[in-house]
Amino acid sequence: MTATNPTETHAGGRRRLMGEGLGRYIAALGQPKGLIGSGLLVLLVLAAVFAPILFPGGVDQQSRDSFLLPSLLHPFGTDELGRDIFVRCVYALQVSISLVIVAVPIAAVLGTLMGLSGAISGLLGEAFQRVFDIILGFPSLVLGICIVIVIGPGWLALATTIVVFSLPQFGRLARGALLSEQGREYVLAARVLGVSRPKIMIRHILPNALDPIFVQVSLSMIGGIFIEAALSIVGLGIQPPTPSLGTLLNVGIRYVYAQPMYTAGPIIMLLLLALAFNLIADALNAQVLKTRGE
Amino acid sequence: MAANLLEVRNLGTTFRFGQAEVQALHEVSFEARTGRVLGIVGESGSGKSLTARAIMRMLPETASVSNGEVLFESGNLLDLPEARMRSIRGSKIAMVFQDPQAALNPVKTVGWQIEEALVVHGMNKSRARARAIELLGQVGIPEPDKRIDDFPHQFSGGMRQRVVIAIAIANSAKLIIADEPTTALDVTIQAQVLRLLVDLKSRLDIGVILITHDMGVVAEICDDIVVMYGGRVVERGAVAGVFAAPQHPYTRNLLRSMPRIEGVRTARLPTIPGSTPDLSRLPSGCAFHPRCQFAEDICLREVPVLLPMAGSPEREAACHVARQNAGLPPDPDPTPSSEPLAGVRTSGSAPAILEIEDLSVTFPGGGGWLRREKPIVAVDGVSLSLRPGETLGLVGESGCGKTSLSRTIVGLNRPSSGYIRVAGEDVTDFGAEAAAHVRRTVQYVFQDPYASLNPRLSIRQILSEALEQRGLPGRQREAAARALMDMVGLDAAYLDRYPKAFSGGQRQRIGIARALAVEPRVLICDEPVSALDVSIQAQVINILADLRDRLGLGILFIAHDLSVVRHLSDRVAVMYLGRIVEIGPASDVYEHPLHPYTAVLLSSTPKPVPDPSAMQRKLVLGGDMPSPRNPPSGCRFRTRCPIGPLADPSRRICIEKDPLLVGPGEHKSACHFPDEAAGLAVQSKA
Amino acid sequence: YGQGAPQPGGTLRLAQGADAQPKNILAGRAGNNTWRHQVFDALTVLDSETGQPRPVLATEWESSEDGRTFVVRIRNDARFHTGRPLTAEDVVFTLEQVMVPENASQMAPLVRAYTSIEATGTHEVTITSDTPVAPRVFDVFQLAVILDMDTFSGLADGSQVVGTGPFKWVDWVPGASLRLERNDDYWAPDQVLLDGVEISIITDSTAMANAMRGRVDMVLAMTPRDAIMFRGNPGVELIEGPGAQIFPLGLNVTAPPFDKRELRQAIGYAIDRQRIIDQVFNGVGNASCLWWRSNEPGTTEEMVTHYHYDPERARELIAAAGAEGAQVDLTVIGLAPVPAIYEIVQNNLREVGLNPMGQVVETAAFDQGQTAGDLGPAFQQIHGLQGFSAATLVDALPALRDTNPSKFTPERYRELKDALQSAQGDAYAPALVELGQFMLDEAFSHILLHTPPLHAKVQQFQGFTFNNVGFLHLAGAHLNG
């Protein structure tokens, strides 16, 4: 690039500051792993979103044909009420995906802010760390049980559990990044220059904190999907008859002899989702390593 | 001449990165002899460690030997089965590593680790223990029978390196390969360890290969030298001969670009242009040709071979020019030593731009709620002043408080007591206004050129952030940024590059440009060149000197390398354990030190002048610097002082009374016996 | 096999899904059915074959001419497990406890209707009432096993569970197991053949069925789905016991949309009962729409099948009510298999053009709503007590009693109930038909189906009986058939 027009190139530089960050993540998704992962995820999301169009019979199309074996017509067979298990699994994705898509970003933003709050007030940062300690002291399902007690079982309780459960993961990462970035010489240099705290935060600390956080978003999504399954399996999550991967398993396991696909189907969906997010996390992680290890 | 102990012939190694192969070492040949120290020198990445590891057959997994042989005891080590090689490692050839912190297993006692070296080569446990105690004593660890059951973290860095050396000599190895054994240590400790190595060499009659990047170290203890550049040996021979008349331009330039602690100070250091090449992208022909003032066509095309020089068969060099001309032509540049320094630039009467009075910096001790550690007093009652256009050098061992002091001045640390005045204004409280004032006046250049630039920002962004702080409107920043680049000698076309595209020296220049962006009047440079290779170091030092003279900057120049400080400074302050122990005009301090610590530092610093007796005359300090948590009473230096109560128990005053920083005129020292300190220095030079 | 005289000895191992609830011993609770009549004795039990009362602690009883005075005499040789002899006072105490709301007895309304309960001798109790006491009193007797007034408070936490029955309550690990031991002082010693009974509480139905593979001798109330695995297994015998469960679908008649009778009736026709039986209950069950057993006097086939699957008819009725597309808010008890039934109900209602919106509610919350008579516009319940007389059920079943959650309280309903409850002899059948017709027509509570409990037992286990409500009796049972 030749710098002929100073103002223009300067603006270009600033645009690149943003572009470079996002571009890196997009580039990561272009890698083979990222491509497969995001492709799979897009496929699952599209299937969930367009389930009513793909399967016009709806999630509840019952028939007298209980427990049919898997066939072309019913890839996962039918359940006790003669419903297509595959269709129900696809619909169930709606719950899992909506949960993590709402809850994890909330947790990511809140957690990151809480983690970074130490930059504004040391005391506040410490206080949030203690909160994270407490949350981390609670094994995930115990946490879920506590929240179900307070809120009552359902989507909201699950979303809250996922948020609370993921919060410290982001908070810790952000704080870790903050602490390590704060001591970096380029941050000190900016401080010596008199750059204001918010600007230092946005320009120097946040971009470097974001990498691990983006990776964690993917991982927390997996965590969230499994939390839904766990709580719904024991009946404390989504309440039947709304199909979710957990509620399907809750019922499916009772018919495991009559229709193993009733259990296997939701598990396949769970694993596909987990695989998609895992591949994405891997790809992002590789990207992080690449830019870190320059 | 002693027989060859080890012969390396045409050694080549390659790295494999996926499909690609990179040849890292090319035709490396040299020999080591019993009773002699062979120095291998070269800048970072030139392949020194790789050579050592190839000899030991301890290459990284991705590397392999592609050709050549390593002859030892009439066999080729590279052909031995691994089990045979293992029995040679540690028993016939031993190795000492760079970082004494990391080279010992933290969860095993030092005794266990020495014993292991013996046990794996067949000694029984109880004999091994007795021998381990003996070895600890041999390397100079006091009370070895007590310390043998201590863990490594209970030892200081220097002592750990002694333990590693004890391991190396445990099985009476014939050859010790020491890979930068003192690079991580302070000069005072370095002197201890080097002396130990030399002692052991002559006492045990072994051969030593010493890898280093410090020509001073080579001059002081090596008998032979191998100079490496870009994975090749470019010159080798006896130290005296090579130093007197280097036959490769690289060797010559390297020697010249070193700042000297003694002799005439020059205005500019001779530099080697460009930077050290990356082994995976070596220039064609002679790897040094892009930086060589004699480069001819042939140098671009043909790789020069290492051949004996006409007239001095013991000398070999790999240079087309030297070969064609039967020796290196004289340097086209004017001889630097002919242009003495232009005197002190400041008028002594100008008001100080930076004044520090009785400043202390304390770090909380840490620990839990129930048990608090004592606080660390990193800086304890320091007073300094700096005038415009003046350079004040600040030297001292690692951990003495140099960084803490300098960061406090720019508000990165809070002082616990004392005053800071910048351009006459008291800024100690560092309120909003004071902070703004400091930032306009004082800027900082950091030590690590790799860490001090945000890898996410282009150079343009880095500079314009700084220019923005100066209040420059957006449209003017471009021109200002170009001016800054020009000022530090970088091409303005580089503005759009990211830091990773630059070498260490270039980055450091960008760091300086950033500091200059706000047009400060004082620059604080915290070891700005200690992470750089010698050839690059000179470039940065020259730029600093230029800028100081052009802009009338006051510079607080921090370093632990006394030669560098001497080159640049008008006045020098010596720091020990949070205190200034001596301060004065550079020439006075260097020539007539009034504090034993200064004398020791000066004496410990290796000088790139071969002198077989230098090692014997050196003042070598015992022990290590005490922890700033629990400084000794009275004079802080007394626990290591060669003239204090250690040498003369009647000197109770050193234990009881804290010496004041006093002296004739500007040259002050904090010693109860300054005259004796002066005598000490004279004695070590004679 | 089993022809020789039964040999005493051995410990019977039972498995059941619900935990024991000694606190609610006077109420019909699934977890108590297995052990109630082992630890306690009733005055009489109703025979599952004949439906007639059989004496247990009672030796004889007589009714006055108008049926309003009822005298029962009890054994004089029965002792509580504490050793104290049983007296008429204990019987009076027990019947008084039936009335206490905390004890949650479904018979409370019947007993509260008595004007007096008195001990008229050490072993004689006299009950008077404004309406005939018998035959409904035998329903009361069957459920109200005789408690020991001295140790009554121990029932609350199960620390002391004392009756006069053939087995003693020894050890209870709540949620896990219950152990009973033979009562050597039983008044009919030859009836106690087993050394003891061990009841495992296995909440997971599949695990319960699995336990049949050698770990228990009998599994009570397994799901038909799990019972399948024992079909054709010669070592295991499947029994359809008395004491069916019924599944009412209640409709609130006071609020739209179900204030319209046509719509209520339409629901009855909309539901495919046979599919529920086939798919939820694996074919075990019958599609009766009555609230009581179909062998009650006067019951006709028309009444049993009054509501049958007829979506066309349902649509017409919906159209008549002008309720096409109406939203049906259903509160569903979160107790298996009701949510599964709901899924078919929901599907059926959708098929006839309604818009069902179901909410599955935890048992505890549902019970609260049921007690308060407040479950919203429509709700799916689960009731037991099948085997009690219809006259008893109309006041005992939460779906039918006066404070029912359907808010169905017309004068005529009470009148018809009263007529049934005071009907003596032959008057009973017409009274029941008239009440039944009325209830079917008003369609405030649709019974979807009756499902008998499925038990599995090993061949060797013999000699046990069920009373007509489905409670187990182990007097005379043995393990060497």
Place this chain on the structure above:
Amino acid sequence: MFGFLARRLPSVVFMLLATSVIAFLLPRLAGGDPAQTIAGADATAEQVAAIRVELGLDQPVYAQYGRWLGDLLVGDLGTSLITSRPVGQLIMARLGSTLELAIAATVLMVVLGIGLGILAGSIRKGAGRAGLDGAVSVLLATPPHVTGLILILVLGITFNLLPISGEVSVLRDPLVGISLLIMPALALALPQAAMIARLIQARMYQVRQEEFVDLAIAKGVPPRRIVLSHILRNSMGTAVVATGIRVGELLAGAVVIEAIFARNGLGLMAVDAVSSRDYQVVQIVVLGAVVIAVLVHLLSEILLAALDPRIRLQ
């Protein structure tokens, strides 16, 4: 060692106090008046008020908390309002089942985790390495309940090797007991074991890069001894701490695993208690789970201190 404890203790105590506050507040946050629950639906206002006084519910919350905590500390865990039985008794009754599961799972977790970790950390080339890495990654991403269900499908249904649900005490019938224990214990242990394995593997790689390993090689120490005395010895701390951290999650996993495999343990009790709103029981189970997790963690740190002289002597 004392110094180490003194440093760690405050945060442990803080953690326990915070958890106790949360556990104490749970029933109160859940809504529903315990006095009303006890009194039953038909009780009068006076009855309820009397019960409130009896339970101390009329006192300020902090006083109630103090009383509750005081009772806890002397071993009085309260009384279940649903079953009217002391919570301590209820827990003791179910403890055996969960203990069997937890012990089996912990043993499996430690053995498999450390074993796999060492294996993965030692094998650095070839198909074995790729296979191990793949297996560990898959296990890592699959939580206990999914692992459990897959085990049921594979071992229980497809191959019909093991019974898929139910429980018998190992003490009563070791053979049946263990056959019923294998799958749930494996399901609980595998994900955590993978986590531990991954940490150990990473740590071993890291230690392998350390200069002291190079020095050991340069001393002529044979590879096996290097792995054992140098690499493993320096990785054990990670193993111990990792195990300590994972035990809490492992225990919590029991909640779902017990439901899936129909084991009458504490986890299932907790779930049932939530459904039946028996909050006095949930409260104690929650508190217990966290207390155990925190204490095991502390224990592992003490062990670590014993393993690492740098911490030991500080």
